Amino acid sequence: MPNSPRRKIPEAALIRLPMYLRLLGEVTAQGVTHISSDQLAELAAVNAAKVRKDLSYLGSYGVRGVGYEVAFLAYQIQRELGVNHEWPIVIVGAGNLGQALANYGGFVERGFGLVGVFDTDPSKIGTQVGGICVQHLDELSEVVQTRGVSIGVLATPAATAQEAVNRLVRAGVGSILNFVPIVLSVPRGVHISKVDLAGELQILSYYEQQKVNSLSHIQGTTTSSRAVSA
Amino acid sequence: MPNSPRRKIPEAALIRLPMYLRLLGEVTAQGVTHISSDQLAELAAVNAAKVRKDLSYLGSYGVRGVGYEVAFLAYQIQRELGVNHEWPIVIVGAGNLGQALANYGGFVERGFGLVGVFDTDPSKIGTQVGGICVQHLDELSEVVQTRGVSIGVLATPAATAQEAVNRLVRAGVGSILNFVPIVLSVPRGVHISKVDLAGELQILSYYEQQKVNSLSHIQGTTTSSRAVSA
DNA sequence: CAATGTGAATATATTCACAGCT
DNA sequence: AGCTGTGAATATATTCACATTG
Incomplete structure (x- = not known):
């Protein structure tokens, strides 16, 4: 086990890793093979010391006097974020926002395959959304188990959000991306990240x-x- | 000018104000007229001292031994956030995400009226999205001026996002909610808040x-x- | 006496500045 | 010579704890 990560990455640094990863992808596409913290900082519009400190939580993957090898650094960030594994996702709530997210190409583009869309409204069930047939929420558990889903996206109306969360958790989902602007309660160990658009x-x-x-x-x-x- | 705010609210506190405001609305609907920092903290799932500190940036609107008057506190938060004014918004980019956001009821629900949706794709222009007729990006400036738009929502493809930002800024938009996962450059004084879904x-x-x-x-x-x- | 508002204490994040490598 | 990695310095955020007040 040569260089397993030093343990927990500070939240503030963690939040920036997806950005660095994306930027590294972009410069790779332009044929760049090496990059300094100054250059990456410029692209990310942040301080260079911050870039170095953030990357230092992954390990010592730079070369003094040279910089970072783009492909190698990208791999290390991917490994740390766990995005070199597959993380199938489900969406709960097939209303406006749920449909939108299902159709949004950005998830698949960055490796998150949609394997289920769920609702309780009979008029929605059976319709195609984002290439997926909307299923009744009762089917959630089955899909989560068989497809090994650990991340769920919540886009229900506010009134049913907590119940949907309970079902997601019971089904075995360990992290939830919440678009419903209410405070949800989850058991210890379940992560919930909130996006309040309004x-x-x-x-x-x-x-x-x-x-x-x-x-x-x-x-x-x-x-x-x-x-x-x- | 009895109690104008003490000046700038720390970012970390500012981010929580919309949540407090929403919670106050909810308890109002339940007939609650007074609330303590302990109670509000419970609802918001944060520390009570944090609630008091956050609210203290607005002024001293609580009553010792009693708590806060819900309606009055809500009003003060609204005033501070500026949401008692009207802030019409435009969406640039009528693809999947742009359409979704246009149809998403949550913006209007919380007081942000959609007054324009823009794209450059001729096949999109003229179609109805979220009750609005999609217009060519060339019309942006006109709409921004006549409707007094100061907030824009960016949902274009990555390739055209910077150009769209430039147009928004030139048209007079002062703040941008960015859903495009790239780092955008804006002139000093223009605020840009980023939501990277993936x-x-x-x-x-x-x-x-x-x-x-x-x-x-x-x-x-x-x-x-x-x-x-x- | 119950709950605010806030200084002081602590924790976290950012930035500086430079020793140490290549 | 040039750039990383990181301690030290600073800035920001959170939490504690209590004097203050209606």
Whole structure:
């Protein structure tokens, strides 16, 4: 076991690994075989020291005075992320967002094969979504077991999300990508990563609001609301 | 100007405000009028001190010994986030993801009205997506100006994403929600928030991989790859 | 007296700066 | 000479713990 990872990668660093991996893929396509932390930092729009520190959690895979071998580094990141294994996924919830995600090519493109789409609405069951026949949620467990699914994508209405999570967990799914903007409870050991689409917009709204505020400050107008209507 | 905010809210706290706001809405619907940091922390699944610290950046809106008045606190968060103003949005890219986002009810539900969907593909232009007629990207500037759009959602293919960003910025958009997994360059002052859907899965893949590794450790098997095929 | 608001303590993340290799 | 890897320094975030207050 020559260089197994030093154990846990800090969350902040982990989040950047997929970006580095993608960038390495891009430069490979351009024929680049070696890259320095400065160059990778430029592409990633981050500090070079951060790149080196992040990569150091994987091991010492660079060469002093030279940089990193792109293919080798990419392999090490893949190995650490576990994406050189297959991770079939299921989507629970075949509404607008669920269908969208099923049709979204980006998952398959980066190695996540969709093996099931589930809903409880009889009018949805049997329809084709993303090349997959929508099945009743009761079939979830069967598919998760037989296909060895450990990651589920949650895109149900808010009201049924917790029940869907319970079923995913009971079926054996160990990680969930949650698009439903509610706080879900999961047993210890189950990872749940949340994407709140409207929440992201609200954060952007804050930044835009700040700009408006600072402008009205300069102009000496009050901050009381006038701009409520479009 | 009685209690204008103390200036910039730390990023880490800002990210949680939309969650608090949503939770306050939920408890309001249940008839709750007052809430303590302990209770809100329970709902949000975070530490109570964190809730108080986060809320303290907005001002002192709690009452010692009592807690926070839900409606008043919600209003203050809304005001701080700027979501009591209208923020019409546009979507650039009417492919799978763009259509999905256009049809996704969650944006409108939380106050973000969709006023334009843009693409350059002639076969897409003129089709109805999310109740909106897809327009050519050349029309972007016109719509942004007349509708006062300051937030754009980016869902183009990777190859055309930077050009689309340039157009958004030139048209006057100040913040961008980016679903395209590439690093984009924007001028100073333009905010760009990134959602890398496949990247999220890769992070989950890491956690699942960790579980596999720790299991094989216990069983004394090597970590060398065998589980590559499904 | 119950719960806020906040300094102080701790933990985590980022950046600097340079010793150590190739 | 050039670039990594990393301790030390700094910055940011979280949590503790309690004085303060309605």
